Amino acid sequence: MIWDWDYAIESLPALLRGLQVTLLATLLGSLLAFALGLVFALVRRSRVPVLSQLVWAFVEFWRSTPLLVQAILIFFVLPGFGITLSPLTAGVVALGLHYACYTSEVYRAGIDAVPRGQWEAAAALHLPRSRVWLGVVLPQAVPRVVPALGNYVISMFKEVPLLLAIGVVEVVTVANQLGAQTFRLVEPLTLAGVLFLLISYPASLLVRRLERRVGVL
Amino acid sequence: MIVFDGVEKRFGDTVVLSDLSFTVAPAEHVTLIGPSGSGKTTILRLLMCLDSVTRGTIRVAGQELTGDEKRSRQVRRRIGMVFQQFNLFPNMTVRGNLIEAPTRVLGLSKDEANARAVELLDLVGLREKIDEHPSRLSGGQQQRVAIARALAMRPDVLLLDEVTSALDPELVAGVLALLRDIGETTDITILCVTHEMGFARDFSHRVMMFDGGRVIEDAPPERLFTAPEQPRTQEFLKAVLGR
Amino acid sequence: MFDNLGLIVSRLSEGLSTTVIAAVGGIALTVVLSLVAGLGMLSPVAVLRGISRTYVEFFRGTSEIVQLFWIFFALPALTGFQIVPLAAAILVLALNHGAYGGEIVRGAVQSVPRAQYEGALALSLSSRDRMLRVILPQALVEMLPPFNNLFIQLLKSTSLLSLVVVTEITFIANSLRAALPVSEQLTVYAVLLLMYLVLSLLITAGMRWLERRAAARLGRTRATPRINSRLHKEQAA
Numbered sequence: 001m002i003w004d005w006d007y008a009i010e011s012l013p014a015l016l017r018g019l020q021v022t023l024l025a026t027l028l029g030s031l032l033a034f035a036l037g038l039v040f041a042l043v044r045r046s047r048v049p050v051l052s053q054l055v056w057a058f059v060e061f062w063r064s065t066p067l068l069v070q071a072i073l074i075f076f077v078l079p080g081f082g083i084t085l086s087p088l089t090a091g092v093v094a095l096g097l098h099y100a101c102y103t104s105e106v107y108r109a110g111i112d113a114v115p116r117g118q119w120e121a122a123a124a125l126h127l128p129r130s131r132v133w134l135g136v137v138l139p140q141a142v143p144r145v146v147p148a149l150g151n152y153v154i155s156m157f158k159e160v161p162l163l164l165a166i167g168v169v170e171v172v173t174v175a176n177q178l179g180a181q182t183f184r185l186v187e188p189l190t191l192a193g194v195l196f197l198l199i200s201y202p203a204s205l206l207v208r209r210l211e212r213r214v215g216v217l
Numbered sequence: 218m219i220v221f222d223g224v225e226k227r228f229g230d231t232v233v234l235s236d237l238s239f240t241v242a243p244a245e246h247v248t249l250i251g252p253s254g255s256g257k258t259t260i261l262r263l264l265m266c267l268d269s270v271t272r273g274t275i276r277v278a279g280q281e282l283t284g285d286e287k288r289s290r291q292v293r294r295r296i297g298m299v300f301q302q303f304n305l306f307p308n309m310t311v312r313g314n315l316i317e318a319p320t321r322v323l324g325l326s327k328d329e330a331n332a333r334a335v336e337l338l339d340l341v342g343l344r345e346k347i348d349e350h351p352s353r354l355s356g357g358q359q360q361r362v363a364i365a366r367a368l369a370m371r372p373d374v375l376l377l378d379e380v381t382s383a384l385d386p387e388l389v390a391g392v393l394a395l396l397r398d399i400g401e402t403t404d405i406t407i408l409c410v411t412h413e414m415g416f417a418r419d420f421s422h423r424v425m426m427f428d429g430g431r432v433i434e435d436a437p438p439e440r441l442f443t444a445p446e447q448p449r450t451q452e453f454l455k456a457v458l459g460r
Numbered sequence: 461m462f463d464n465l466g467l468i469v470s471r472l473s474e475g476l477s478t479t480v481i482a483a484v485g486g487i488a489l490t491v492v493l494s495l496v497a498g499l500g501m502l503s504p505v506a507v508l509r510g511i512s513r514t515y516v517e518f519f520r521g522t523s524e525i526v527q528l529f530w531i532f533f534a535l536p537a538l539t540g541f542q543i544v545p546l547a548a549a550i551l552v553l554a555l556n557h558g559a560y561g562g563e564i565v566r567g568a569v570q571s572v573p574r575a576q577y578e579g580a581l582a583l584s585l586s587s588r589d590r591m592l593r594v595i596l597p598q599a600l601v602e603m604l605p606p607f608n609n610l611f612i613q614l615l616k617s618t619s620l621l622s623l624v625v626v627t628e629i630t631f632i633a634n635s636l637r638a639a640l641p642v643s644e645q646l647t648v649y650a651v652l653l654l655m656y657l658v659l660s661l662l663i664t665a666g667m668r669w670l671e672r673r674a675a676a677r678l679g680r681t682r683a684t685p686r687i688n689s690r691l692h693k694e695q696a697a
Contacts, residue, residue: 002538064612064660065653066619069630072637073649080642121304121363124265125318125370126294135317139308161525165623172525179533186534189526197521204520 008187011178015188018174019195025091025170026157032096033156034149037103041111044104063101068162070094075166091163099156106148110141144214150207154200171195218243218374218406219264224273226259226430233259234430237273243373244404248417248438251427252453257410261376264408265298277374294322297372301379303359305351311338311362312347315369323370330369337365341395357388361395368399375399377409381416389413396420414458418442426450464640468648471636472655475629482546482618482628483659486553487611493558494607498565499591512562519559525620528552532624549621557614561607568602569595601674608667612660619656629655 043055062070071094075087085093114137122132161172175192179185219241226234234256241247249257262268263275266282266289275282280292305314315334319325325333338344341361343354351359360380367375377396381389393416400407400420411417417424418438426434426441426449434447445451500512519527531552536542543551572595580590622631633652637645 061653061657064616065656066616066630068619068622069633069649069652069656072630072634073646073653076637077642077645077649080645115302115304117300117302117304118306120265120267121300121306123267124296124298124300125366126290126322127318128321131317131321135321136306136308140306158523159525161523162620162623164525172523172529176529184537185529186537189530189534193522193526193530196523196526197518201517201521 002186004184004187007182007184008191011175011188012191014174014178015171015191015195018169018171018192021088021168022157022160022170025088025095025160025163025168026153028092029095029099029156029160030149030153032092033099033103033152036096036100038107040100040104041107044108045111059101059104062098067094067098067159068165070098071163071166087163087167087169090166091160091168094163095156095160099152102152103149106145106152107141109148110145111137113144114140147207147211147214150203150210154203154207157203158196158200218245218278219408220274220276221260222274222276224263224275225271226256226263226268227271232430237430237432239425239432239435241406241408243406245423246400246407246409246421247423247425248409248411248421249425249427250411250414250417250453255427256430257427258378261298261378261408261410264296264374264376266293294370295373296376297367297370297374298376298378299360299363299367299380301382303351303356303363303383305359305363305366307351310348310350311343311354314351314362314366318366319369333369334365337368338362340368340398341365355388356384357391360384360388360392364392364395364399372405374406374408377407377411379410379412381411381413393420412457414442414454426453428453464644465647465651468636468644468651472629472632472648472651475627475632476655478546478621478626478628479618479655480659482549482553482621482626483611483615485546485550486557486614486618489550489554490557490561490610490614491607493554494561494565497558497562498569501562501566502569516559516562519556520563524552524556524617525623527556528620528624545624545626549618549624549626553614553617556617557610560610560613564603564606564610565599568599568606571602572598597674598678601671601678604667604671604674608664611663611667615659615663616656 040055040059044052044059046052071091074094075085075090078085078090118136118140119132122136127135160168160170163170164173164176167173171192172189175185175188178188221237221239224234224237225232237256237260249260251257259268263270264277264282269283277292277296280288282289282292305311306317309317312331312334315337316325316327316330319330319333320327335344335347338347341364343358343361343365346354346358346362351362354362360383364380380396381392384392393413396409396416397420399405409417409421421438424436424438424441425432426445426447428449434441434445434450436446441450442454445454497512497516500508501516503509503512528549531543531548532545576594576598577590580594585594618628619630621628622634625631629652633648636648640648
């Protein structure tokens, strides 16, 4: 009895509920990473002394160290300093903060890809700074960064399972729980892997198509 | 209208302009000619505050350009610029390009800015393209829109930086005709960098020959083109005119 | 707060060799798998292309943690055969990152100008010599910056081994946490993060050195400008 189809089918509903949590964490984590990454990119570009160096140092440090450790730090250690978060919230914060370090680089590359002439034309029309950014630069930079951001969303999706270390009941946690109850881990774990493949592979094909349309940064 | 007084501009160790002084009268059309790298474009960029001077002062309408930021902004607003590469905003339609600055900077209402845009597109002969995106236009059409965009700010001074250099040869004539038209029907002060010697000749009141960051000859076009005094000017004209 | 700093550092250091072995072993095997998969995807033989592409898409598409748990927990249940944990760990790290590396190799080889193939062809070089002596040395320069990122990703992934009870540094930090007061827990994780930072800086320093050497061999004084290099492993695809 290597593979038990009945058991596999039986475990599917629970796994799908776990997958919902995985997707929710990915969605919220991505939104946080998109927003925070833009803030990081703009602060670094602003060249405000000290502040932009601090952000640079943080980004370099945070993306060189493991997300798992960061999640554990946020969930288990911060409560000792009066910051208590639920597992899902802590997980979303960890994902968002870690991926913001990547997305800030994406935005930076996207902003750098806006030709100098666009800045100069905006200056020659005496547009105020806010309009230069909101009216001219970002509308041109953002479409270019969409595929790269899409790749990070897929990447994040596949990293959500490490939040099992802080008790987020996502799909791999569910698989482990089922395995512990029945002493059969093969079916739920394999199905979990298949679910990841079923979502991330089509998503990455979609991103590759987008890349062909708008170009790779 | 424009006064350069002892202006020096360096990029690192490279001296681009050295001890440059000249004045341009209101409504005067001045063309800057000379070999590439002689500093012509830098003059336009300094006036537009895209670069800043290393030494010396630039005055426009009596107001120093650097110095007090707030007051110089008032003066800068009266200067418009057209670029070699058009630099239209690709994320906006032609209309968007034309009304952006008048509404955001001059505080015109949408309707006023729109009326102004339509009037200017009539002038440049592209009224039917008002809702197109710039990428759908030919180079010549894009440059005419860029000229209209600069004019929409009702500038007192217009800077033209090699505006036909990026165009296919057959599109050059249309843009130059438009500029002549603008030159004749307005009293805008125009500073123009160009390699089109025929245009320089009949468009400008004055031609300044640049070499090595200095003005080596400054004369009305009829004299500079027919009887240049400086050997460098003679050489340059011979090279570009092919005779 | 720093009362036990010395103790914390020395306890964490006990796991350092395991982390380093997992990372170095994983990197070595990743390089092999990347080259095999990358060149496989460019092979004229359709079957080889198919196998390589399937490997790459499979290991990129399923989550690394699922792969880790599968090899550690499901495979022994299926086969009754338990691999040595550290060896299994290295295998998973390499299988996963080798899939990303395969795309890096493929992309870099394809970025070598077509004229270089034709030049080598015109000299009647064998297909093996064309690849080894002409194409790969040029592609190598393009590969190194994205591989730097990939190796740092791999280093960070070694922390996942704590979830399958391999006693590397994150595992030790987690077990220290339970025994220490709140204020010192922060010290534990600060030291832990710094250890990862130092290791990743070492990887970067090594890769920069290789980049300079590879660029010098092509007679370039500086590596080609690159935007991609700073992005995540997904970007290499």
